[in-house]
Amino acid sequence: MEGASVADFSWDVRSPLERALAPGAYGVQGDAGVSLTEIRNFDLVQVMARRGKAGDLAEAANARFGVAAPETPKAVGTADATLIWSGPDQFFVLSKGGRTEVLAQTFASSASLSDQSHARVLISICGPKARAMLAKLSSIDLHPDAFPVGAAAATSMDHTSVTLWRVGDKADGQAVFNLLVFATFAESLWHTMLDSAAEYGVAIGHSEEL
Secondary structure (H helix, E strand, C coil): CCCCCCCCCCCCCCCCCCCCCCCEEECCCCCCCEEEEEECCCEEEEEEECCCCHHHHHHHHHHHHCCCCCCCCEEEECCCEEEEEEECCEEEEEECCCCHHHHHHHCCCCEEEEECCCCEEEEEEECCCHHHHHHHHCCCCCCCCCCCCCEEEEEEECCEEEEEEEECCCCCCCCEEEEEEEHHHHHHHHHHHHHHHHHHCEEEEEECCC
């Protein structure tokens, strides 16, 4: 129809934060107290034990990754992936190049798999004021004694369900937290985090490095 406009369409995979994420500084000027980095192009598979197969799942995970799958809220690093507790008898496999078909063979008789790679957004949070910012949005106690490296939680931030875990500290000793959020809520939560961190100054970016 003459004069009508047609929305641009592309099969290219785009980040749910493409419109909202503007690399650079945000909030007060000076040294940033919080760093927010979206991690892109990762593989995320949820592994859920079938009924009565939790033991078989644990054995299969140990054989594949060389470590025990997390049975409590924590994240476990392996040579090529991170296993993140997501509930009783289930966990996420976060990796680069961790194809669902390969994992399906590993867990063929013990678990059901769900590819969540494009259903979640992964955000890395660090900086001297990272805990202060997160404390505004979550009731989780993030003190190092209560939430050490490897700790994880299925919780909520500003009424949005998230998976939060602490990865290894940076070279300067600063704690680093990773957060998974459903793609449909990512932009809203991103703006909420920016508003919560603005008083500390924010360094915004994106990366393809896990």
